[in-house]
Amino acid sequence: MPEKDKPMPATAAYSQATKSDIRMMVTLGSRSAPDSKSPPAACVCPVIRSNGFSLYYGTKAGVRDITMDIHPCTVTSIIGPSGCGKSTFLRSINRMNDLIPHVRTEGLLEVDGQNVYDKRTNLVNLRQQVGMVFQKPNPFPKSIFDNIAYGPRLQGIRRKEELHHIVEQSLKAAAIWDEVKDDLRKSALALSGGQQQRLCIARALATRPRVLLMDEPCSALDPIATGRIEDLIGQLQSTYTIVIVTHNMQQAARVSERAAFFCLGELIEYDRTEKIFSNPAKKQTEDYVTGRFG
């Protein structure tokens, strides 16, 4: 595990980024490259805004009355005990809960000012805006190239050079390019678990999202692979808004700037990570982070 105890500042991440990364940021993102001088926390208007959002499985509430704003170009971690609705809330943001029958929502959930649960919302656009990385690495049983190119192809990009360019940039951004560049035709399933997860991140990046949702991305990985992913998150936060669900409180402390504590489907506390871990406002939070509960 790399000796990285506190989150890497965005400026450092940016300076580490290669030139091509910057080019990609320019070409891929509709937004401009982040200003290296101003820290991401300084961005004002929230990317994700949740106002009294509730989600019910039939009659049982998955999450209840969540109100929180998630700011651009930050890493926000969601912590809490099992079954507290962390993943449910995360999956609500790109409507992955739609697959489950009898799901019902209340309240407002916006991404970029667009109501997620509006009937007119274009699901395809939403999911391309909001990329997702799952708990278990889930590359498709296709080649590395086809995995990454899957999203761009959905967007209608057919030209070989363009696809190649995107694949290369995405793999570089996910810090896996050097390991796979020689054999992009190899099956993605032949990679190791950590590589597969970085590949999945690259795949999510290839659709040029604004937001990256990570649902316990390291829980199936060993410490070294976890360290790599955490490094990667540090590098990505300058460009993307990242929401990460984690069980591992050290990890939350290491990678995130802001943290939200969920319990029994409700948002208990949402603040800067240092504050949550050192001086939480609520007793419940303190009990959890100090290990007295959960």
Place this chain on the structure above:
Amino acid sequence: MNLGIRRTLDRVFTGLTGASIVLLMLVLVAVLGPMIYRGSGAVLFGGTIEFRKMQRDLFNRADRAALEAEIAEADRARQVVYDMIDRFKKGIDIATMSSEAREINREYGRELRYRDVASEEYTEAREVARIIRDKLEEAFSSQDIALIRANVAEVLAQKDEARFKGTVAERFFSLATDFLDAAEHIDLSHYHDYLVALDEVEVILFGSIEHPGLLGPRPNQSARPLAMTSYGATRWDRAQALLDRLLWAEKWVEKEPGQPLVKARSPRAALFHDTALEPLFAYVPEHLNEMLRPRFTVYWQFFIDDNFDSHYFGGVGPEIIGTLLITVVGMLFVVPLGVISAAYLVECASEGPIMRILRMSINTLAGVPSIVFGLFGLAFFVLFLFPKLGFEPKACILAASLTLAVLTLPVMIRASEEAIRTVPRSYKEGSLALGASRFRTFVTVTFPAALPGILTGVILSLSRIAGETAPILFTGAVAMGPVPKSIFDPTRTLSYGSYDMAVGDRLAMMVPHNQYGMVLTLIVLILVLNAVAIVLRSRVFKKLKGH
């Protein structure tokens, strides 16, 4: 439970597993072994000269010069048989002999007129000839050996008469000699029995208009309409069977009064004891090799040849083509339909009473007897649907394939459903999270991942379609007919061909090798098709696993 018992149980379990595998393989060998043994007889056998003649005449396939030489050799050996039979006939066949005597008399008269002899001489010669003829006829129809001897002696007394020298009338004397020779050795009161027995021998040796014989028709006999009776035994094993029939007469006898009749075998030679024909029964087995000249033959053309006389001769070429056609067309229907249905059942349909009924129907459909599907195909596709679509309402490949597709649809749906269901949820989620629609997700991610399982369904329905008989009975199969030109023609198939040979007539008993050969071909065909699918599946599987 203590460790020792546990270990023992473990061993017993392992042993049972091993034993069951061995048992399974034994069963497989027991089932396939005879099939392979008997079926290979259609391709590998001792082909006789008759086989080569048949190949030359029916399939235009021979080294003609060499074959002609061989035929001449064989005919030399056969001539002995012909002579023996002719000689014996002279003593027995009264009708023929009488007519011959009359014929000689007439011809002699014609000859005399032609030679322009004096009229008294002519009258006298005619008179003598007529007397000879009458004496002979009297002798022929008599059963009294003394009278016969006297008559023949009187006839033979004329033998040295100058007027008969060098004329047709000389044949009178050879006729008389032959007849006396035969008559001396037989019980004339039973000459009719000899005639019947001789007829049987002739049918076994030379065949008749409906029975194929051991040697085939005699060279001077008129041509027969059926190919199967125009040649002798084409196979050495068939020749052996006919030889057995020649040597042994079978008779149903009542051993005890009131008991069922039993078959008794007696040497046929005994029937001809002490006659001119007796040596035949020693000569034929001894010289059968020279008369038929068997040779080990690899008849690989069995798989491409058309057949003659309901598979008496020839191969299964059109049957293979028909089976492949029906299978391919059927798969074209069943695979897409099965996969789409399975996709609907897994991906789209929500559980409910309708789904339960639907699922139950599919399961029930899998257990419906295939003959029911056959009648359904006739009633629905051929008689109802085809006229509506403007096709001629007749049995054809299309109808048969559709019927078979319906028959195997449950198998296909179940296998595909299982395959689609076992695709990891994470694949689907990954695709959906990238913004793909559900259809797109199915086509680009779920379907490829489910392909090995779907191919298993393909293998199962392939074997079923290629092997079924009952559903195509009324919808597209025929026992004979031309090779189909389109899918709107009926066709012959291997499965229906085997069935038809089994129920058709006595032919199957005479050519079991062709029946078994057909079944073996079917098995091999299905195995080959399956092997292709299995190789395909393992390649897809490897690709999915990322090796």
